[in-house]
Amino acid sequence: MIKIAVLGFGTVGSGVVEVMAENKVSIAHNAAEEIEVKYILARGDHAESPFAGLVIHDFSVIESDPEIRIVVEVIGGCGAAYEYTKRALLAGKSVVTANKELVARHGQELIAIAKEKNLNYLFEASVGGGIPIIRPITQCLTANEIDEVYGILNGTTNYILTQMIQCGTSFDTALRQAQELGYAELDPTADVDGIDACRKTCILADLCFGRHVPPDEVKTQGIRGVDLADVAYARALGYKIKLLGRALRSGGDKITAYVAPHLIKNSSLLSNVDGVMNGIVVHGNAIGEAMFYGAGAGKRPTASAVVADVIDAAKHFKARKYLSWEPAAPGYVTDADEMPMRWYVRVKASLTAIGTKLGNVRFVTRRGAPPDEYAFVTDPMTHSSLHESLEDMEVLSHYRILD
Amino acid sequence: MIKIAVLGFGTVGSGVVEVMAENKVSIAHNAAEEIEVKYILARGDHAESPFAGLVIHDFSVIESDPEIRIVVEVIGGCGAAYEYTKRALLAGKSVVTANKELVARHGQELIAIAKEKNLNYLFEASVGGGIPIIRPITQCLTANEIDEVYGILNGTTNYILTQMIQCGTSFDTALRQAQELGYAELDPTADVDGIDACRKTCILADLCFGRHVPPDEVKTQGIRGVDLADVAYARALGYKIKLLGRALRSGGDKITAYVAPHLIKNSSLLSNVDGVMNGIVVHGNAIGEAMFYGAGAGKRPTASAVVADVIDAAKHFKARKYLSWEPAAPGYVTDADEMPMRWYVRVKASLTAIGTKLGNVRFVTRRGAPPDEYAFVTDPMTHSSLHESLEDMEVLSHYRILD
Numbered sequence: 001m002i003k004i005a006v007l008g009f010g011t012v013g014s015g016v017v018e019v020m021a022e023n024k025v026s027i028a029h030n031a032a033e034e035i036e037v038k039y040i041l042a043r044g045d046h047a048e049s050p051f052a053g054l055v056i057h058d059f060s061v062i063e064s065d066p067e068i069r070i071v072v073e074v075i076g077g078c079g080a081a082y083e084y085t086k087r088a089l090l091a092g093k094s095v096v097t098a099n100k101e102l103v104a105r106h107g108q109e110l111i112a113i114a115k116e117k118n119l120n121y122l123f124e125a126s127v128g129g130g131i132p133i134i135r136p137i138t139q140c141l142t143a144n145e146i147d148e149v150y151g152i153l154n155g156t157t158n159y160i161l162t163q164m165i166q167c168g169t170s171f172d173t174a175l176r177q178a179q180e181l182g183y184a185e186l187d188p189t190a191d192v193d194g195i196d197a198c199r200k201t202c203i204l205a206d207l208c209f210g211r212h213v214p215p216d217e218v219k220t221q222g223i224r225g226v227d228l229a230d231v232a233y234a235r236a237l238g239y240k241i242k243l244l245g246r247a248l249r250s251g252g253d254k255i256t257a258y259v260a261p262h263l264i265k266n267s268s269l270l271s272n273v274d275g276v277m278n279g280i281v282v283h284g285n286a287i288g289e290a291m292f293y294g295a296g297a298g299k300r301p302t303a304s305a306v307v308a309d310v311i312d313a314a315k316h317f318k319a320r321k322y323l324s325w326e327p328a329a330p331g332y333v334t335d336a337d338e339m340p341m342r343w344y345v346r347v348k349a350s351l352t353a354i355g356t357k358l359g360n361v362r363f364v365t366r367r368g369a370p371p372d373e374y375a376f377v378t379d380p381m382t383h384s385s386l387h388e389s390l391e392d393m394e395v396l397s398h399y400r401i402l403d
Numbered sequence: 404m405i406k407i408a409v410l411g412f413g414t415v416g417s418g419v420v421e422v423m424a425e426n427k428v429s430i431a432h433n434a435a436e437e438i439e440v441k442y443i444l445a446r447g448d449h450a451e452s453p454f455a456g457l458v459i460h461d462f463s464v465i466e467s468d469p470e471i472r473i474v475v476e477v478i479g480g481c482g483a484a485y486e487y488t489k490r491a492l493l494a495g496k497s498v499v500t501a502n503k504e505l506v507a508r509h510g511q512e513l514i515a516i517a518k519e520k521n522l523n524y525l526f527e528a529s530v531g532g533g534i535p536i537i538r539p540i541t542q543c544l545t546a547n548e549i550d551e552v553y554g555i556l557n558g559t560t561n562y563i564l565t566q567m568i569q570c571g572t573s574f575d576t577a578l579r580q581a582q583e584l585g586y587a588e589l590d591p592t593a594d595v596d597g598i599d600a601c602r603k604t605c606i607l608a609d610l611c612f613g614r615h616v617p618p619d620e621v622k623t624q625g626i627r628g629v630d631l632a633d634v635a636y637a638r639a640l641g642y643k644i645k646l647l648g649r650a651l652r653s654g655g656d657k658i659t660a661y662v663a664p665h666l667i668k669n670s671s672l673l674s675n676v677d678g679v680m681n682g683i684v685v686h687g688n689a690i691g692e693a694m695f696y697g698a699g700a701g702k703r704p705t706a707s708a709v710v711a712d713v714i715d716a717a718k719h720f721k722a723r724k725y726l727s728w729e730p731a732a733p734g735y736v737t738d739a740d741e742m743p744m745r746w747y748v749r750v751k752a753s754l755t756a757i758g759t760k761l762g763n764v765r766f767v768t769r770r771g772a773p774p775d776e777y778a779f780v781t782d783p784m785t786h787s788s789l790h791e792s793l794e795d796m797e798v799l800s801h802y803r804i805l806d
Contacts, residue, residue: 019546019689029613030545030725124543130690132535132543139542140527140535142433143710145426210432269696272675286422286707287533287697293672294693304689307546315725322433322718 001034002314005062007084008075009042009055012098012125015303016072016310017051023307031311038068041084059084063091070313072306073097078105089113089121094317096309098125098302104199108212111324120320122309127153127200128278130301131294132308137207137282138322144284146208150246150402151280152273153200155296156184156191157223157243161261162274164231165240171226183276183297193222194243194259201245205257208247208282211328213257219336220259230346230397232366233375237344239263240271241399250334258336262402263344337383342401345386346375349393357389377401404437405717408465410487411478412445412458415501415528418706419475420454423713434714441471444487462487466494473716475709476500481508492516492524497720499712501528501705507602511615514727521721525712530556530603531681533704534697535711540610540685541725547687549611553649553805554683555676556603558699559587559594560626560646564664565677567634568643574629586679586700596625597646597662604648608660611650611685614731616660622739623662633749633800635769636778640747642666643674644802653737661739665805666747740786745804748789749778752796760792780804 006013017037020027028034039062040046040054049055059080062068071088073095075081081102088095089110097103102110103126114121124134128151137146152158156178163174175192178184190196198220205213223243234241242264247257264271269291273279278296283289295301312320345361347354354361354374361376369375373396378386386398409416420440423430431437442465443449443457452458462483465471474491476498478484484505491498492513500506505513506529517524527537531554540549555561559581566577578595581587593599601623608616626646637644645667650660667674672694676682681699686692698704748764750757757764757777764779772778776799781789789801 023546023548023689026548027546131693132539135543136535136539139715140538140711141707142714143422143426143430143707145429269672269675272672284707286426286703286710288701288704290534290695290697292693292695295691298691300689301691304544304546304687307689308543311545312542 001036002031002069003036003038003067004070004072004310005039005041005068006037006072006074007041007059007081008073009040009046010074011299012074012302012306013040014049015299016074016306019300019303019307027307027311031314033314035310035314038065059087063087068093069317070094070096070310072310073099074306075099076101078102082106085110086113089117089119092117092119094120094122094313096122096306096313098123098306100126100196100199100203104202104215107203107206108325108327115324118318120313120316122313122320122323123203124309125302125305127203128280128292128294129155129296129298130304131278131280131292131296133280133292134207134323136292137204141282141284141287141290144286146282146284148246148248148283149204149208149280150244152242152270152278153197153245153280153296154191154243155276155278156188157197158273158278159183159276160192161223161226161241161243164226164228166274168228170228171224192224194220197243197245197259201247201257201259204245204280205247205255206325209249209255210325211332212325213247213255213328213333217333218257218259221261223261225397226261227397229366229369230399233346233364234263234344236364236366237263237377238266239401240266242271244402250339254332254334256334256336256339260400262400264402340380340382342380342403343378343386343398344375344401345378345390345398346373346396347390347393348372348396349374353393404439405434405472406439406441406470407473407475407713408442408444408471409440409475409477410444410462410484411476412443412449413477414702415477415705415709416443417452418702419477419709422703422706422710430710430714434717436717438713438717462490466490471496472720473497473499473713475713476502477709478502479504481505485509488513488524489516492520492522495520495522497523497525497716499525499709499716501526501709503529503599503602503606507605507618510606510609511728511730518727523716523719525716525726526606527712528705528708530606531683531695531697532558532699532701533707534681534683534695534699535708536683536695537610539695540607544685544687544690544693547689549685549687551649551651551686552607552611552683553647555645555673555681556600556648556683556699557594557646558679558681559591560600561676561681562586562679563595564626564629564644564646567629567631569677571631573631574627595627597623600646600648600662604650604660604662607648607683608650608658609728612652612658613728614735615728616650616658616731616736620736621660621662624664626664628800629664630800632769632772633802636749636767637666637747639767639769640666640780641669642804643669645674647805653742657735657737659737659739659742663803665803667805743783743785745783745806746781746789746801747778747804748781748793748801749776749799750793750796751775751799752777756796
C-alpha cells in the first residue's frame with residue numbers, strides 16, 4: 001500500500017481524489033500495488049466532501065510523515081506550490097504536478113533537486129491536460145531530431161475562437177459564454193492574453209530542444225484583438241484563426257518560441273480541433289508529423305494525467321531518466337519577429353498605398369466591408385519589415401499564416 | 404557503448420540502420436550511452452549498401468555474441484521471426500520489433516519469456532507505425548478504465564479510400580496507384596482485406612483491456628466491396644467511408660473487436676485523417692476521448708518507433724513493468740454482429756419492400772443512380788436482424804455507421 005498526499009482541493013485536486021477512488025481497482029492493478037490518499041491539504045474544511053476526513057491544513061504533517069512517498073501538487077502558482085514542492089522533495093517524497101507556471105519557471109531547478117535525491121518530479125498534466133504529450137515526446141520520439149512543436153494549447157481561447165468561427169459570436173459574447181460555462185475564469189487574462197499557452201510552449205520547448213526557455217523571453221500575443229471581420233476574411237481564404245504556441249529551431253543551436261493567433265488551413269487536421277479541445281503537433285526528422293489530441297483542461301482529463309504520473313512514480317521510486325533539460329546560453333531564444341512568415345493584414349488605406357508599399361499581395365474580400373477596408377496576404381517577410389511597410393496605414397489587424 | 408543486431412534488411416530494417424546513423428549523437432544523448440549496430444542479418448549481401456560490412460547470414464553468430472544486448476526483429480511474419488525472437492530472449496537479449504503479426508499471435512508468450520528472463524520485448528512500431536500509441540496507452544492512460552479504442556490503422560486502405568473520396572477514383576485504379584507509389588504490395592491482400600488492421604486491433608485490445616484477443620476471433624472485412632456509389636451516398640449524408648479497427652467493452656468482462664468499413668461523420672477529427680496517415684482514438688472514463696495521429700507506416704516513421712524502443716531497452720535492461728496481458732477465458736471476444744448499430748444500406752428493391760421490412764428508414768439520393776437503386780440509413784439493429792430484413796432484396800452494400 002502506497003500512501004500519497006494531495007496539496008490543493010480545487011477542481012483538479014478533487015478530480016484526482018475522485019478518479020483515485022473510482023478507478024481504485026484498475027489503478028492498483030496498473031501500479032502493481034494499492035495507492036491511497038492519506039491527506040488532502042486545503043484551506044477550508046470541505047465538510048460537504050466525502051473526503052472531508054482526509055483534509056488537513058498544515059503541510060508539515062505531510063512533510064514529516066514517512067509513510068507519504070508521493071505528493072501531488074495541484075495548488076497552482078509559484079508561491080506555496082514552489083515552497084511545498086521543494087520541501088517535499090527534500091523530505092524524500094516524489095512530486096507530481098499539473099502546475100504549468102511552476103514547471104515553466106522552476107522546472108529545471110526542481111528536476112535537479114529530484115534527481116539529486118533520486119526521486120521523481122513528474123508533470124504530464126502541465127501541458128495538454130489529459131493528453132499524453134510529455135512521455136510521447138521524451139520516450140517515444142527519442143530517435144528523432146525534433147525540428148518543431150506547435151499547437152492549440154489553451155481550451156478557453158479555442159472555445160472562444162470556435163464560437164466566433166462557427167456561430168458568428170463576437171469576442172465579448174463568446175468570452176461571457178465561456179465564463180458562464182466555467183471554461184474561463186472571472187479574470188480571463190491568463191487564458192485570453194496567451195499567458196497560459198506561453199507557459200505550455202516553454203515546457204514543450206524545454207523538452208523538445210533540451211534547454212530552458214524562460215516564459216518572459218517568449219513573445220506572447222492573445223486573442224483580444226481578433227475580430228469577426230478577420231474570421232470572415234480567413235474563411236474566404238480557406239483558413240481558420242487559431243491561437244498557437246510554437247517553438248522551432250532557428251538555426252545553429254538556437255530556437256524561436258512565441259504565442260500568437262495564426263491563420264491555419266482548413267485542410268489541416270489542427271484546424272479541426274474545436275471547442276475546448278487541444279491539439280499538439282510535433283515534427284521530427286524520422287517520424288515526420290505527429291499530432292496528439294484531447295481535452296486540454298477540465299477536472300477529470302487533468303486528473304487522468306496526474307494519476308498516471310502517480311502510478312508511474314509508484315512503479316519507479318528511483319529518478320526517471322528521461323525528464324530534464326539544461327540551462328541555455330544567453331541569446332538561445334531568438335526573436336520570433338525576425339522569422340519570415342506570410343501575413344494576413346487588414347488595413348484602412350488606399351489601394352495605391354498598399355501597392356506601393358507591399359507590391360504584389362493577394363487581396364481577399366468579405367460582404368459588408370467598409371469601402372476603405374482592405375485585407376490581403378503578403379509574401380513571407382519579418383515582422384519588422386511588415387511593420388515598416390504598413391507605417392502610414394491604419395492597421396486594423398495582422399496575423400501570421402502557418403504554411 | 405551498447406551493441407545491437409538488426410534482423411531483416413528490408414524497408415524497415417534499412418530505415419532503422421539509417422536513422423541510428425543519422426541521429427547518432429542525439430540518440431546517444433537520449434540513451435545516456437552510445438548505441439551501435441554490430442550486425443545486420445540479411446539474406447543477400449547488400450553490397451551496394453554503406454552498411455554492407457555489417458551484413459551476416461547466420462543468426463547463431465548474434466545469438467552467441469555476448470556483446471549483443473538488444474536485437475531488433477524486422478523480418479516480419481511468424482516463421483524465422485518467431486524462432487529468432489525466442490532464441491534471442493533465451494540467450495539473454497532484449498528484443499524490439501515492428502512485427503504486428505507476431506505480437507498479435509504470440510505476444511503474450513514472448514512477453515512472458517522476456518519477463519522470466521528479466522528482459523524486454525518492446526513493440527511500439529507494431530501499431531500505428533511511428534505514432535506513439537503503445538506507451539501512451541500503457542503508461543499515460545493508466546488512471547482510466549478504457550471503454551473503447553478504434554481507428555484508421557492501415558495507411559494503404561486509407562490512401563485508396565481517400566483517392567476514391569477526394570478524386571472519384573475507382574477502387575481498382577486507386578489500388579494500382581497505391582502499388583505504383585509503393586504504398587501497397589503486389590499482393591495487396593493483407594492490407595485491402597483488413598488483415599493488417601485486424602492484427603493491430605488485436606494488439607490495441609490486448610493492451611487496453613488486458614486479455615489476449617486472437618486475430619482469428621476478430622471478424623474482419625476489408626474495402627474491396629466499397630464502390631464509388633457508396634462514397635457518393637456517404638457524402639450526401641455528411642459522412643466519409645473509412646476502414647476502422649475497433650475494440651470495445653461489451654458488458655461483463657467481455658469485449659467485442661472487429662474490422663470493417665464505417666461511415667464516419669465529416670465533423671469528426673478522424674474523418675479528416677487522409678491519405679496514408681493513421682489516427683487512433685482511445686476513450687477512457689477519466690480522459691474522455693484522445694486521438695493519436697501520424698504516419699502509420701513507411702521506412703523512417705516506423706524506424707522512429709523501433710529506435711525509440713531500442714533507446715528504452717538500453718535505458719532499462721530489466722523487464723519493463725507495464726507491457727503485458729493475461730490469457731482470456733473462452734467467449735471473451737463476443738460477436739460484433741450482435742452489437743446493435745445504425746447501418747447504411749444500398750439495395751435493388753422496391754420502396755414497398757423496404758418499407759415493409761425495415762419500417763422508417765432515412766433515404767438518401769445521388770445523381771445518376773439507376774431507378775431501382777435505393778440507399779438508406781437504418782435505426783440501430785444487430786447484423787443478424789439487418790440480414791433478416793434484407794433477405795429478399797438484392798443487397799449491393801451495407802456498412803456500419805459510427806455514431
